[in-house]
Amino acid sequence: MKNTFTSTISLFLFIVFLTTTAFSQSEGELAKQTQNPLANLISLPFQNNFDFNIGPNDRTKYTLNIQPVVPFELTDSLNLITRTIFPLIYQPTVTQNSGGTFGIGDTTLTAFLSPKASGKFIWGAGPIFLVPTATDDVLGTGKWGAGASVVALVTPDPWVIGFLASNVWSFAGDNDRSDVNLFTFQYFINYNLPNGWYLTSAPINTANWEADDGNKWTIPVGGGGGKVIRIGKLPVNIQAQAFYNVEKFEQSLVGDLPDVSAADWQFRFQMQFLFPK
Numbered sequence: 001m002k003n004t005f006t007s008t009i010s011l012f013l014f015i016v017f018l019t020t021t022a023f024s025q026s027e028g029e030l031a032k033q034t035q036n037p038l039a040n041l042i043s044l045p046f047q048n049n050f051d052f053n054i055g056p057n058d059r060t061k062y063t064l065n066i067q068p069v070v071p072f073e074l075t076d077s078l079n080l081i082t083r084t085i086f087p088l089i090y091q092p093t094v095t096q097n098s099g100g101t102f103g104i105g106d107t108t109l110t111a112f113l114s115p116k117a118s119g120k121f122i123w124g125a126g127p128i129f130l131v132p133t134a135t136d137d138v139l140g141t142g143k144w145g146a147g148a149s150v151v152a153l154v155t156p157d158p159w160v161i162g163f164l165a166s167n168v169w170s171f172a173g174d175n176d177r178s179d180v181n182l183f184t185f186q187y188f189i190n191y192n193l194p195n196g197w198y199l200t201s202a203p204i205n206t207a208n209w210e211a212d213d214g215n216k217w218t219i220p221v222g223g224g225g226g227k228v229i230r231i232g233k234l235p236v237n238i239q240a241q242a243f244y245n246v247e248k249f250e251q252s253l254v255g256d257l258p259d260v261s262a263a264d265w266q267f268r269f270q271m272q273f274l275f276p277k
Helices: 002-018 027-034
Strands: 042-054 059-066 069-073 078-092 100-104 107-115 121-131 143-154 159-173 181-192 197-201 204-208 217-231 234-247 265-275
Touching: 027 181, 027 217, 027 234, 027 265, 078 121, 107 143, 121 159, 197 234, 217 265
Parallel strands: none
Antiparallel strands: 042 059, 042 069, 042 265, 059 078, 069 078, 078 100, 078 107, 107 121, 121 143, 143 159, 159 181, 181 197, 181 204, 197 217, 204 217, 217 234, 234 265
């Protein structure tokens, strides 16, 4: 698995640095494509997530999600869009003022089937898989999981509005670890401005169905903005958002550790390398 991870990232970095072809699409057109999870666009996002004020010592967790998106044309009328998330995580020891664990988290893979001729309403659906690639117990679930995911959106100019939802259930793995039954719902609202600028709100809401009642949801609110620029001839989508958790569940990291609160607020900064066809 580590060899596969390294090979995938090396391939995309190789493409980034060797891309020399000029792209005909404008920054505004590319910005709208980046806001569509089902766009026929190869991309490589590096998403930096900072979770602040965790636990009694107000520690900060850092997660770098490396998220290659690769679409395939299955038929004249059907696309397959694959979205993989490789997380690199620094998990602080929340019961102490210092110390923590850094490594690879669990990998998730989603494969959306989407009709090419969707019209004004664009949709896709498919399976999602959870692979226990974490290098330490505190960085992952220790479970294999699978589930379903769906995405839908509309694009009335200058808006791109939609949602992405999934649920993953564990079916194998470490019997000493808690079962996984995790729901994720991300709505996205984008307002596009001239020259590739845009405003956005895309918080990730989660529900841990294995938790006690009243302790299941984490609900952030907030937003930010972004712009498509070019580094040489390569288009890059740069985006920043900030969120405050109006609802957050208590979570036990591993074993007999005490429950700790999720973060009070989050900051997300992303650089997304684009490879238009």
